[in-house]
Amino acid sequence: MFNKRTRIKELLKGDKIGEEVTAMGWVRTFRNNQFIAINDGSCNANLQAVVELGTQNEETLKRITTSASVKVTGELIASLGKGQQVELKVKTLEILGDSDPEKYPLQPKKHSLEFLREHAHLRFRTNTFGSVFRVRHALAFATHKFFNDKGFLYLHTPIITSSDAEGAGEMFRVTTLDLENLPRTQDGKINFAEDFFGKSTNLTVSGQLEGELGATAFSDIYTFGPTFRAENSNTTRHLAEFWMIEPEMAFYDIEDNMDLAEEFIKYLISYVFEHNHEDLQFLESRLKEEEKSLPQDKRSEFGLIEKLQFVLENPFERITYTEAIDILMASPMYKKKKFKFEVKWGIDLQSEHERYLVEKHFRKPVIVTGYPKEIKAFYMRQNDDGKTVAAMDILAPGIGEIVGGSQREERLEVLLNRMQEMNIPAREMDFYLDTRRFGTVPHAGFGLGFERMVLFVTGMTNIRDVIAFARTPDNCEF
Amino acid sequence: MFNKRTRIKELLKGDKIGEEVTAMGWVRTFRNNQFIAINDGSCNANLQAVVELGTQNEETLKRITTSASVKVTGELIASLGKGQQVELKVKTLEILGDSDPEKYPLQPKKHSLEFLREHAHLRFRTNTFGSVFRVRHALAFATHKFFNDKGFLYLHTPIITSSDAEGAGEMFRVTTLDLENLPRTQDGKINFAEDFFGKSTNLTVSGQLEGELGATAFSDIYTFGPTFRAENSNTTRHLAEFWMIEPEMAFYDIEDNMDLAEEFIKYLISYVFEHNHEDLQFLESRLKEEEKSLPQDKRSEFGLIEKLQFVLENPFERITYTEAIDILMASPMYKKKKFKFEVKWGIDLQSEHERYLVEKHFRKPVIVTGYPKEIKAFYMRQNDDGKTVAAMDILAPGIGEIVGGSQREERLEVLLNRMQEMNIPAREMDFYLDTRRFGTVPHAGFGLGFERMVLFVTGMTNIRDVIAFARTPDNCEF
Secondary structure, eight states: OOOOOOOHHHHTTSTTTTSEEEEEEEEEEEETTTEEEEEOSSSSSOEEEEOOTTSSOHHHHHTOOTTOEEEEEEEEEEOSSSSOSEEEEEEEEEEEEOOOTTTOSSOSSOOOHHHHHHTHHHHTTSHHHHHHHHHHHHHHHHHHHHHHHTTOEEOOOOSEESOOOSOOSOOOEEEOSOGGGOOBOTTSSBOGGGSTTSSOEEEOSOSHHHHHHHHHHHSEEEEEEEEEOOOOOOSSSOOSEEEEEEEEEETOOHHHHHHHHHHHHHHHHHHHHHHOHHHHHHHHHHHHHHHTTSOGGGSOSSOHHHHHHHHHHSOOEEEEHHHHHHHHHTSHHHHTTOOSSOOSTTOOOOHHHHHIIIIIIIOSOEEEEEEEGGGSOTTBOBOTTSSEEEEEEEEETTTEEEEEEEEBOOOHHHHHHHHHHTTOOTGGGHHHHHHHHSSOOOEEEEEEEHHHHHHHHHTOSOGGGSSSSOOBTTBOOO | OOOOOOOHHHHTTSTTTTSEEEEEEEEEEEETTTEEEEEOSSSSSOEEEEOOTTSSOHHHHHTOOTTOEEEEEEEEEEOSSSSOSEEEEEEEEEEEEOOOTTTOSSOSSOOOHHHHHHTHHHHTTSHHHHHHHHHHHHHHHHHHHHHHHTTOEEOOOOSEESOOOSOOSOOOEEEOSOGGGOOBOTTSSBOGGGSTTSSOEEEOSOSHHHHHHHHHHHSEEEEEEEEEOOOOOOSSSOOSEEEEEEEEEETOOHHHHHHHHHHHHHHHHHHHHHHOHHHHHHHHHHHHHHHTTSOGGGSOSSOHHHHHHHHHHSOOEEEEHHHHHHHHHTSHHHHTTOOSSOOSTTOOOOHHHHHIIIIIIIOSOEEEEEEEGGGSOTTBOBOTTSSEEEEEEEEETTTEEEEEEEEBOOOHHHHHHHHHHTTOOTGGGHHHHHHHHSSOOOEEEEEEEHHHHHHHHHTOSOGGGSSSSOOBTTBOOO
16 A cells, blocks of 8 residues: 555645645755655645755755655644645655656746647646646536536447548548558459448547437437547647537527527536636636737736636627628728628638627627528528528637537428438438437537637637647647 | 426426426327327336327327327326326327337337347437446446546546557557558658658557556546557457546555555446436346346346445455466366366466356456566566566456556666567657656556446446447448
């Protein structure tokens, strides 16, 4: 039994004052040959362990360097110094693992986020990434708790798939064929019948269609798993591999869907408020610091916590796509010809349009509904006007689209017609169509890009900084 | 707002008796032109909705067929009939979606599991799969709750990876190269520099190595995500795509690791006892029914619930590999030459050996430790005997290996030597070795195959029946 330590988060609560305790962790700093700041990842704050002069071997003290791992035992006492409430009065000190300060890549100075991205295996040991990943954890757990408490069933939809029906984007091929020796059919084509699954397969872009199969039996399901886009997008908002949450609800219309999405986002924020306040405070100060290098008008108007508080306390704005176009066309931006992309009914809203609506016009999250059917997927429910579908996108300040969803087309004939118009082969979708053939129900769902939500809550600005090991074009390290 | 229903699980609790309620769901049966059994997936039991003679349109009643979807509103009353405590006295009845009984693939008779596997999109609507997937959900949520309550951080390790260091098995290639037109280097080889990630990439077989990177900063992490094996194994225990839970703990030795794994498995069982008793009862009776076709000696000795109760209440047996070999060699099976595979120190335990230990000798879960280093991975900590490593496998009755884990080799030199012996290139593993260079710590972890745990708890016998849409050789439907 090695694991007889108390987590630093527990120790800092202060209710163990007077007890002999053991802490283990990694050294952040060692000051005056006396004060060791130890972090074990359980919280942002360090434990201060105080070595009394002359009580420890000098050779041992020399080995207390940044990122060395230590085990300290001693009495927890009320702190005499500033900055912490408790400290550990070291009785025994053991170096578990050395860290050569000449070789350790992370020096006790501020590193750029770019540098840390290249040392992603060590960046967890920094204040910033410690807080980011604790918040990410909290958001993930809150997601499961939210849906479980509501009686939703967590469905693991498949990662490897043989269909590209969603049409959400470029896909990665999955294969076990020997590329140097590809099997061929008689007419010279690659013979995917010899591939592992006996056909051509890809990584999923969405679990929605399978989610609908679950919802039409369990009423309410959600997925939370990795999804993939083989798009050559080197932006601060795109990843080739990212995690998505996709609830799908039978007996829901588009209004129910919007209500649930808004409630969910607010729940996530309030959960992090309750469980990660220290991390949020750190991230807020980090953001403020980062923005000092920006011109005044590019800085955030609100602090991070204030922004989240505002989102929590105010209803999201709900407008139709048609209203959104009207607002854009009536804007000073439009009149001064400052939009790069054309604005007219029928366009797909561009990032600049979404930002205008969210950041300039409404200054809060906006739910846009009733998009033209031409720019949306085949499965979205057609509205009575014949032109629009019951789609909904939620746009968030600084992030853009954070949720995309819709009421699904539950009417078999309407769905079949739309699939024909869009050249989607009904034969391959027979399993999906069965849900419309046998006891079809009004249903709806949405997808929340998990990393975008983590960006929003942490105030980080590059999506590579909120996932452990980012996969982007030409980048698959660790 | 469409979603103004109460879940059937709620209605059956009985505390809404006397209230007017609305239920929605799918028809299971319709008896005597009067009693509609409705299921909405929230629980195994159906709601009985009672249509009083003459109160509903005859044309509507004709449309109440198996799997039609309905919306019923009326007073919830104490049931007059047997088999249920409450029933809904129908005031209004609406068919949401028809289901042509001539075409609906699932007839109200017992279908084979094989048949249902081919209709996996509809099998959720059966009693068996309803219960299986509700238990699966409960096990997934309990996993998150167990680790979150203990202060573990949920880490999403990457799915696409460029390393095969774990050596756990055959991998799937992930590529965006045009297979009909593969780019070549000057010396004629396939030029993976032109692939999406600029190198050759695969689907992960384990998140462990990345998990160790997290654990050596956050102390305790766990992963819960999909993993892949491109092995041509058409058995009842193997999937090409399956979900795995991999906790990794700094400051843990092998004893701590065993304690945690045993506590975790018992927590999962007790959680399901608490939350899914009705499902377990159904699954127990299903198993009993299924086993009626087996000869007496092939049937389970205990009922499902009794088996789980026994596992919960008794400590797992803990033996060394060497002891396991001794037990096998002293067994009647060995003496009568009934083992198909050789038994001697150094062998990898075969399924028949594991079953003997677990099902015949100890009759409970067994943790085997101290395996020969030759049959285990490079990262496992070497014991002082120079022959064995601090590995641990947990073997469960009827399932075989359900957990595989080890204390990790934290000593840089020992690890490097072992890698050299095993021809694992240290250069590609530099990021991993950094955790041993900079503040290395004793640490340990394990992997639990989630589907095997679901098999164990549900009493199902084919792993394809406990995952929504199974991926196996030549099979990638839905």
